[in-house]
Amino acid sequence: xxxxxxxxxxxxxxxxxxxxxxxxxxxxxxxxxxDLYREQARYPRSSQALRxxxxxxxxxxxxxxQFMAGPNGEGPMLSIWNSAISxxxxxxxxxxxxxxxxTAVKPIDLLRKLxxxxxxxxxxxxxxxxxxxxxxxxxxxDNGKGADRRAGDGIYSASFTMPKARAPQAGYxxxxxxxxxxQTSQGEFRGALGGFLYSNPGARLTxxxxxxxRDGNMVVSAEVNVIAPGRYHLAATMDSGKGADGAQxxxxxxxxxxxxxxxxxxxxxxxxxxxHDMAAAGPYTxxxxxxxxxxxxxxxxxxxxxxxxxxxxxxxSAFQARPFNNPLLMDAAQRLEADAQAK
Amino acid sequence: xxxxxxxxxFTFLSLLFGATAAYAAPCLIFxxxxxxxxxxxxxxxxxxxxxxxxxxxxxRTATKNFATPYYVxxxxxxxxxxxxxxxxxxxxxxxAATNGxxxxxxxxxxxxxAQGGTFWVVAHSMGGAVMDFILGNNDATDPNFNFxxxxxxxxxxxxxLAITTGGTHRGSQGADAVCGQLNGVCNVxxxxxxxxxxxxxxxxxxxxxxxxxxxxxxxxxxxxxxGFEAIFGSSVCLSGEDDGVVQYASIFACNGxxxxxxxxxxxxxxxxxxxxxxxxxxxxxxxxxxxERNDSDSDQRRQVxxxxxxxxxxxxxxNTTVQSSMTTGRFVSTLY
Numbered sequence: 001x002x003x004x005x006x007x008x009x010x011x012x013x014x015x016x017x018x019x020x021x022x023x024x025x026x027x028x029x030x031x032x033x034x035d036l037y038r039e040q041a042r043y044p045r046s047s048q049a050l051r052x053x054x055x056x057x058x059x060x061x062x063x064x065x066q067f068m069a070g071p072n073g074e075g076p077m078l079s080i081w082n083s084a085i086s087x088x089x090x091x092x093x094x095x096x097x098x099x100x101x102x103t104a105v106k107p108i109d110l111l112r113k114l115x116x117x118x119x120x121x122x123x124x125x126x127x128x129x130x131x132x133x134x135x136x137x138x139x140x141x142d143n144g145k146g147a148d149r150r151a152g153d154g155i156y157s158a159s160f161t162m163p164k165a166r167a168p169q170a171g172y173x174x175x176x177x178x179x180x181x182x183q184t185s186q187g188e189f190r191g192a193l194g195g196f197l198y199s200n201p202g203a204r205l206t207x208x209x210x211x212x213x214r215d216g217n218m219v220v221s222a223e224v225n226v227i228a229p230g231r232y233h234l235a236a237t238m239d240s241g242k243g244a245d246g247a248q249x250x251x252x253x254x255x256x257x258x259x260x261x262x263x264x265x266x267x268x269x270x271x272x273x274x275x276h277d278m279a280a281a282g283p284y285t286x287x288x289x290x291x292x293x294x295x296x297x298x299x300x301x302x303x304x305x306x307x308x309x310x311x312x313x314x315x316x317s318a319f320q321a322r323p324f325n326n327p328l329l330m331d332a333a334q335r336l337e338a339d340a341q342a343k
Numbered sequence: 344x345x346x347x348x349x350x351x352x353f354t355f356l357s358l359l360f361g362a363t364a365a366y367a368a369p370c371l372i373f374x375x376x377x378x379x380x381x382x383x384x385x386x387x388x389x390x391x392x393x394x395x396x397x398x399x400x401x402x403r404t405a406t407k408n409f410a411t412p413y414y415v416x417x418x419x420x421x422x423x424x425x426x427x428x429x430x431x432x433x434x435x436x437x438x439a440a441t442n443g444x445x446x447x448x449x450x451x452x453x454x455x456x457a458q459g460g461t462f463w464v465v466a467h468s469m470g471g472a473v474m475d476f477i478l479g480n481n482d483a484t485d486p487n488f489n490f491x492x493x494x495x496x497x498x499x500x501x502x503x504l505a506i507t508t509g510g511t512h513r514g515s516q517g518a519d520a521v522c523g524q525l526n527g528v529c530n531v532x533x534x535x536x537x538x539x540x541x542x543x544x545x546x547x548x549x550x551x552x553x554x555x556x557x558x559x560x561x562x563x564x565x566x567x568x569x570g571f572e573a574i575f576g577s578s579v580c581l582s583g584e585d586d587g588v589v590q591y592a593s594i595f596a597c598n599g600x601x602x603x604x605x606x607x608x609x610x611x612x613x614x615x616x617x618x619x620x621x622x623x624x625x626x627x628x629x630x631x632x633x634x635e636r637n638d639s640d641s642d643q644r645r646q647v648x649x650x651x652x653x654x655x656x657x658x659x660x661x662n663t664t665v666q667s668s669m670t671t672g673r674f675v676s677t678l679y
Contacts, residue, residue, distance in 0.1 A: 024652045024665035029678040030369075030461075032623070032651075033504045033564050040620070045562065046484040048620070056619040059598055060555055066548050067602030068519060069529040073579020078527075079602070085550040130544070130551075175544075175551035181525050191525025195549025197556075233486040252619075254484045254559070294486045297425050297557055328500050332563065335461045336503055339679070342367030 030336035037336075041329035047217075047253045047271040049278055055237045055249040057288045057304055061085055067100070068192035076101050078190035080180045086197035086301040089167035093160045093196065094147050097123050097140055097180055123156045123182045129166070129198065130175040136160055140180075156182075162198055171202025171228035171293045173300035199300035202228030202293040206263065209286070209309040216272040216320025218284075220253075220311065221265045224291060231258050233299075234266045236289035238311075240280035247285060250278045256294065272319035282313035368411040369461040369503060369679055370452030372440050373402060374433055376468025376509075376636070377542045378420030384428060387447030390417030393467075396637035404638045404672035405465065411679075412453040414440035423545035424472040424554060431493035434477050437464070438494050441501040456501045464505040465675055467636040468589065469546060471510020472554045474565060475596075478505065479558025479618070487557055499562040506625070506678070508671050509569045509635040512596035512617060513555075514548035515589045516581050522547055529580030535588055535632075548593070548601035553617075560618035566651075567622060568671060569594030570630035571607060572642070584610075588632035595647070596622045607645040608662040624649045628671050638672035651678075 043049060050056070065081045076099040083094035099121075123140035138158040144151030147159035168174050178194040208223040222234060235254040239247040253268040274280070286309040293300035375383055375393040382389035394401040394415075406413050416436045419428035436446075441462055445451040454460030466474050480487040481499035489495050517532040522539035536543060545552045574587025581590040583604035592603045596618075597611035605611065607627045616622040627645045634640035644666040646652045646659040659665055666674075 024646070024654050024659050024663070026651050026677055027653060029504065029506075029566065029651070036564060036623075045482045045559075048560075050619065052614045052619065054614070054619050056560070059619060060617070062599050064548070064550050064553075065600040065602060066516070066519065067582050067600075068516065068523070069580055070527055071530055072576075073529055073531065081600075082550065085556060177522070177544075177547075177549065177551070179523060179525055182527070189525075189527025191523050191528040193519040193523035193525070193528075193547060193549065195547060195551035197551050233484075256484050256486065256488065292486055297487060297490065298551060299486060299557055301556070328562065331500075332503050335459065338459070339367040339369065339461050 028340055031340050034333040034336040037329040037333040041326040041333070042273060042277070042323045043271045044324050044326060046255060047251065047269055047274065049274040050237070050249045050252055053248050055288055056252050057235055057237050057290055061304055066192060066194050068190070070188070070190055076190075078180065078182050078192040080178065080192045080194045082178070082194060082196050084196065084303065086173070086199045086303070087162050088199055088201065088302075089162055089164040091162050093162060095125060095138065095140065095158045095160065095178060097156045097182060097192070098154050099182070099190065120185045121156065121182065123180065125158065125178050125180045127160060128177045128179060130177070132166060132174060135163065135166055135176060168198060168200045168300070169228075170200050171230050171295040171300060173197045173199040173293075173298045175298055197298050197301060199293070199302070201291065201300045201302045202226065202230055202295060203232050203259065203291060204302065205289065205291050205305065207308070211311045213314060213318055214269070216318070218270040218272070218275070218311065218314070218319070220268045220270065220286060220309065222268070222289065223263055223265050224259070225263050226259045226261050228293070228295070229260050230293065230295035231256060232266070233292040233294045234268060234289070236268055236286050238270055239285045239287040240278065240282055242283065247287065249287065250274065250280045271324060273321055273323060275319040276316065276321050281316065284311040284313070285309070286311070369463045370440065370454070371406055371411055371413040372416060372437055372462055372464045373413065374416045374464055374466035374470035374473060375420065376470050377546065379537050379540070381419050381421060383417040384419040384432070387415070387417060391415050391448055394636055396633070396639040399637055399639040401636055401638040401672040404670060405675040407676050413450055414446045414452055415448060415450065417447070418473070420469060421540050421542050423541045424469060425476050425487070425490060425545070425557065426541070427491045427493065429542075430473050430476045431491050433473050434493045434495050434498040437462070437498040437502065461503045462501055463679065464502055466505060466507045466510065468509050468632065469511050469542060471507035471512050472546065474505050474507065475512055475554045475561060476558050478502070478561035478563055478565065478621075479554070481562040485559050502563050504564045504566060505561070506566045506568065506675060509586050509589050509594055509632050510567065510596070511546050511589055511593055513553065513593035513601045514546050515593060516548055516602060517577065517588050518543045518546040519548055520580055532577035532580040532588070535574065535577045555617040561621035565596070565622050566625050567595050568625040568628060568674065570632060570635050571627045571645070572629045572631045572634065572640070574631050584627070586630065586632040586635060595624060606662070607647050610647050613649045625651045626665065626674070628674070630671060635671050638670045641668045641670045641673070643667055644669050644674065
């Protein structure tokens with residue numbers, strides 16, 4: 001089917017650009033999408049192969065450096081970032097700031113030297129909850145003490161412990177904006193606005209896991225202790241291979257359920273065909289897992305737990321090799337291809 | 344299966360030997376961007392005029408002078424992208440469109456979903472984040488499945504694909520400036536965004552509001568295009584190439600830092616997006632944020648890494664000028 005779509009697409013490109021053979025052309029978008037849908041349809045949406053070796057859970061937790069230029073676009077820019085996306089009550093938030101020439105280059109050495117010499121760049125921040133207002137104020141330091149890793153490196157650091165008294169209700173989260181203000185020794189201001197989630201998860205992973213083969217798929221169950229009733233979302237990435245160097249993310253799975261208080265199990269089904277397609281002979285490790293309280297938006301997130309469980313190696317024949325043929329995607333592909341065939 | 348192959352072969356040969364290449368047209372569903380008032384939600388003319396500038400009309404161009412059926416969505420663009428009057432309303436209107444219901448201007452899709460119709464969403468600016476939220480929460484296993492009772496599942500099932508132009512997939516540094524209220528921020532962009540209402544607050548580039556943190560990979564493909572024509576003043580506040588309001592890192596849904604500096608030669612490829620699948624690059628246009636949705640600037644288009652354009656049968660090199668004069672509206676019309 002993919003070959004036919006490619007031929008059909010090529011023919012359409014040829015026809016479309018026949019008058020101007022050297023002109024850039026466009027492959028019909030519908031056929032491009034149809035090919036991808038047929039590929040994706042091999043697995044259910046809740047269980048995906050990771051062909052690029054990228055862990056989708058860790059991918060979303062990457063440090064996000066934000067940048068803001070000065071008035072009228074003047075340099076240097078103020079760059080700010082946090083140590084994490086989300087923090088829980090009593091957890092220490094680590095905040096960072098530095099002045100940079102441009103986002104594409106490293107901080108200006110000259111600028112750093114100037115600031116190091118003057119030692120009086122002032123960086124402060126106000127932490128403001130979207131609904132609850134001012135939570136606290138911090139002063140950043142570049143003195144190698146406390147939250148600051150290295151004195152005089154141009155990276156100013158601060159920490160703030162999330163006040164338990166201001167915690168959202170169990171199962172909920174609040175957006176917290178970080179208003180950062182920097183003033184150079186010459187009296188020049190820079191400002192930037194960051195943010196993180198103040199999460200109070202309504203359920204937690206207990207650390208107990210179990211697995212079984214079910215209908216040719218690997219089902220890994222995680223026990224959760226639910227405090228607040230509501231909807232919870234669990235996602236985990238499985239690595240295959242030996243050792244820290246050899247292990248590669250090979251599959252991701254998710255599930256969600258409305259749960260009542262108490263200890264309960266959530267199943268994650270890793271579709272059998274993925275093990276064939278990825279030639280994943282094991283051993284298998286649940287390399288990252290995260291539980292989210294999805295009672296409201298913003299969701300209350302927990303930190304990502306790493307390498308929590310190892311699964312036994314199974315013969316490849318134990319895994320089913322049938323494509324799932326996701327009907328949502330197969331239908332979309334058929335419609336797009338029918339459009340392409342029509343005159 | 345054999346008959347299908349014969350039909351396909353016939354189609355292929357007829358095209359190869361000179362028959363006119365033509366597609367059955369999808370129905371185009373237009374989703375606007377952020378608003379400073381609720382007019383597009385309450386008044387069809389406002390929603391329709393979002394796509395118009397004087398005699399220039401994005402919808403007219405994208406639909407090939409209205410030959411292609413279309414539907415114009417109007418939602419509350421002052422609310423956060425995940426709100427019932429934003430994503431919820433858009434999902435409901437998509438379902439209505441695919442049922443053959445006319446929009447408030449009397450325009451309807453020629454074929455319903457049940458009749459075999461195909462439906463392409465064209466979304467601008469905040470419409471990108473709205474679509475990410477809908478398409479990323481369509482399945483019962485997704486974190487915010489059918490949030491607030493909205494029919495994300497049905498809407499996602501019926502959409503064939505989405506195209507975003509100037510999409511705020513990772514927020515806007517302009518929203519940071521407006522909501523920052525700080526000394527020393529890049530203030531010249533403020534007039535382009537105006538106020539820090541709920542929609543703006545949730546279009547910041549901070550992690551607390553990123554749609555990727557509240558959605559999964561889109562259930563249907565989201566194709567990405569956007570402008571690189573600076574707006575005098577505001578663009579100095581944005582990292583890398585931008586359309587005057589949204590930076591490339593957001594327009595092209597890049598993973599990592601929202602302030603990364605990208606241009607047409609190095610913007611993130613299809614395997615480096617905010618999700619591990621579901622986002623695909625189209626191209627870049629020498630248009631600003633308004634031009635992207637009102638068809639008023641027919642200008643250069645450039646290939647981006649993993650872009651849609653081919654040169655002599657192979658993908659054009661990134662940053663190649665692939666068109667010297669083509670609006671995004673016209674570009675959309677060439678995609679089907």
